[in-house]
Amino acid sequence: MNGFHPDPQEGARIKQGDAAHVFHSWSAQAHIDPLPIAAGEGVWFWDYNGNRYLDFASQLVNLNIGHQHPKLVAAMQDQIGQLATLAPPFAARARTEAAGLIAELAPGDLNRVFFTNAGAEANENALRMARLHTGRHKVLAAYRSYHGATGGAIAATGDSRRWASEPAVPGVVHYWGPYLYRSPFFAATADEECERALRHLRATINAEGPTEIAAIILEPVVGTNGILVPPPGYLAGVRALCDEYGIVFVADEVMAGFGRCGEWFAVDHWNITPDLITFAKGSTSGYVPLGGVIISERIARSFDQRPYPGGLTYSGHVLACATAAASIGIFREEGIVSNARRLGEDVIGPALADLAERHPSIGEVRGLGVFWAIELVRDRASREPLNSEHMQDCIHACHQHGLWPLPEENRIHLVPPCVTTQQEVDTAMAILDTALAVADQGCTGN
Ligand SMILES: Cc1ncc(COP(=O)(O)O)c(C=O)c1O
Secondary structure (H helix, E strand, C coil): CCCCCCCHHHHHHHHHHHHHHCCCCCCCHHHCCCCCEEEEEECEEEECCCCEEEECCHHHHCCCCCECCHHHHHHHHHHHHHCCCCCCCCCCHHHHHHHHHHHHHCCCCEEEEEEECCHHHHHHHHHHHHHHHHCCCEEEEECCCCCCCCHHHHHHCCCHHHHHHCCCCCCEEEECCCCHHHCCCCCCCHHHHHHHHHHHHHHHHHHHCHHHEEEEEECCCECCCCCECCCCCHHHHHHHHHHHHCCEEEEECCCCCCCCCCCCCHHHHHCCCCCEEEECHHHHCCCCCCEEEEEEHHHHHCCCCCCCCCCCCCCCCHHHHHHHHHHHHHHHHHCHHHHHHHHHHHHHHHHHHHHHHHCCCEEEEEEECCEEEEEEEEECCCCEECCHHHHHHHHHHHHHCCEECEEECCEEEECCCCCCCHHHHHHHHHHHHHHHHHHHCCCCCC
């Protein structure tokens, strides 16, 4: 990469300063060893020793446009030069443009955008809107979900990250969504899983009181909890249940949205229109934080005459909005969403299926677009998860060969930027092939 020279001493200085003063998320501070990173370009990033890595984690599944896209960087520089900040009560060109473009992309009558700083706040506000719109309090959320780390969002979260924040905000009830590979419903086919998951959801609604439930919040394709693509008919079934009981359907597209699933929004795969969509990560590719709620006209009208009781100093920050608007323009110009779709269908999917044939540690591969998981097992028949030592060794082998995937429990999530080329996927798959030989050693019989 141009203008970058390895500087191990600078890397060591940064690491020392980090250990002394930076308090990291989700970590036992004495047990982490953060790698200092010097530079990034496209799908690659570099450490200070000059090692380069293919970013198949897209940082935290947000770098949809890749590192340092020159047009996006230039648009941000332009906005800073013109007007670096503006309070929410004013009308601003960047904000108007971003909201207009997002409304244009969103399905159905989702026409208004409330901007937040990130995903958790987007979900907080979506649930607040749903409660005020319906006059009801309860929220149904999936066990296999993550919705953010603030009070309401962590209460809605179903996975173990919620536990330390309990007792949490009351009113959230968790249910099981579909996951055929480890079916909570003992289903053997996708149809069975879909039908039983919907029956379970209906039963949960009835047990909690349909007139008490404001919202069902779900990730249309579940992200950190396994990249779970719903069976055909599931989201349509949820939509129908919401319609039947007057429940607001909140699609959390913080991770799945903005091209990651090979569509602008994951729900577009199934032609579903939720009542609220929350977004964040890919909207600016993390170049500057942004999130938001895309609101249906019906719900927006609830706040025509009464004030919406929520706000943020940086709601609709002009730099973030200019970044989102420019990013959407670049995605369109460069066909980035269709690139993600094509990669999923023609390149990543077939390559992972091929690896699955050759590596006994692969229990299942699943995904779409640039949103994939490999589930690693000790034994294909029992589906017992691969143990953590072999997982760690496998990830270490990836790093050593220049691939940076996202490990989650017994899974490797492969979530590269939407701009990744076929050649970069080929390089990643060759490295993965080598690293999976390490995982195979953890299989029973080896
Ligand atoms: C589906 C989903 N929702 C919400 C969030 C929270 O977003 P943020 O970390 O930007 O607050 C995340 C973060 O990973 C997410 O994956």
